Amino acid sequence: MAKLGGSVITDKSKPFSYRPDVVSALSEEIASSDQKVVVVHGGGSFGHVVAKQHGIGTDAGEAPAVGVAQTRGAMYELNRMVCKTMLEFKLCPYPFSPYDAISRAGGASVSSWLKGLLKEGLTPVTFGDVGLAPSGFRVISGDVIVQELAKTLEPERVVFALDVDGVYEENTRVIIPELTAAKVRRMKVHEGDDATGGMRLKLDMAAKIAAGGTSAYFVSGYRRNEFSKALRGLDFYGTVVRS
Numbered sequence: 001m002a003k004l005g006g007s008v009i010t011d012k013s014k015p016f017s018y019r020p021d022v023v024s025a026l027s028e029e030i031a032s033s034d035q036k037v038v039v040v041h042g043g044g045s046f047g048h049v050v051a052k053q054h055g056i057g058t059d060a061g062e063a064p065a066v067g068v069a070q071t072r073g074a075m076y077e078l079n080r081m082v083c084k085t086m087l088e089f090k091l092c093p094y095p096f097s098p099y100d101a102i103s104r105a106g107g108a109s110v111s112s113w114l115k116g117l118l119k120e121g122l123t124p125v126t127f128g129d130v131g132l133a134p135s136g137f138r139v140i141s142g143d144v145i146v147q148e149l150a151k152t153l154e155p156e157r158v159v160f161a162l163d164v165d166g167v168y169e170e171n172t173r174v175i176i177p178e179l180t181a182a183k184v185r186r187m188k189v190h191e192g193d194d195a196t197g198g199m200r201l202k203l204d205m206a207a208k209i210a211a212g213g214t215s216a217y218f219v220s221g222y223r224r225n226e227f228s229k230a231l232r233g234l235d236f237y238g239t240v241v242r243s
């Protein structure tokens, strides 16, 4: 499974700025990896910007219907672009809303459905979403989706493609090659101004994934060779989180 970070596939500093070149390169690597990959992408300057404008965050609460519609619309728009690029680079994307799939079907049947699609040579592609919880609407981070899907699908590994080379030691730019789930939970990390929890949430999800027996890899989405190695389970420059 691969998570293409919103910071990688868009320019987070500019609203609605998609990066076709980056997604092209990552798609080529996925296509040539010979791996069956489920792809989850973030919202970047599509989802986060719109969600924030309307005060929609990770805690469920009152949200204007127009804000829900626009945030979800922005994610579908980005997803459309990602899928178009994937198609150009020899992948057969099969887009779906994670919220709809997981909330309606439940984990076990989502897993067998995804396996069926993978067997047919399709690449299931999903994204961060807006969902209705009992107490209102909330944004669901792509990182949470990754963790939910990993729990039921039990992939060989999860690769997080980032706009940085891996996980830094606190207050430095030194990449930590290997971490355990327990160590990850103890790490001090700034949340950032991401609408869905930034690196803190990502690390919490990686700790859960690792504790469940699947290694989580953190690699730069700008270094296609490193991304490719991570995807294949080879040594790469970045961070591995194990149980």
Ligand SMILES: Nc1ncnc2c1ncn2[C@@H]1O[C@H](COP(=O)(O)OP(=O)(O)O)[C@@H](O)[C@H]1O
Binding pocket: 004, 005, 006, 007, 008, 042, 044, 161, 162, 163, 164, 166, 167, 168, 169, 170, 189, 190, 192, 194, 197, 198, 199, 202
């Ligand atoms: N310890 C850390 N190691 C690496 N990146 C960190 C760390 N703490 C904060 N960050 C920030 O987290 C960002 C990645 O999180 P985020 O923007 O949410 O990515 P994504 O768009 O993939 O979800 C990086 O750009 C980096 O600035």
Ligand SMILES: [Mg+2]
Binding pocket: 006, 042, 194, 196, 197, 198, 199
């Ligand atoms: Mg994020």
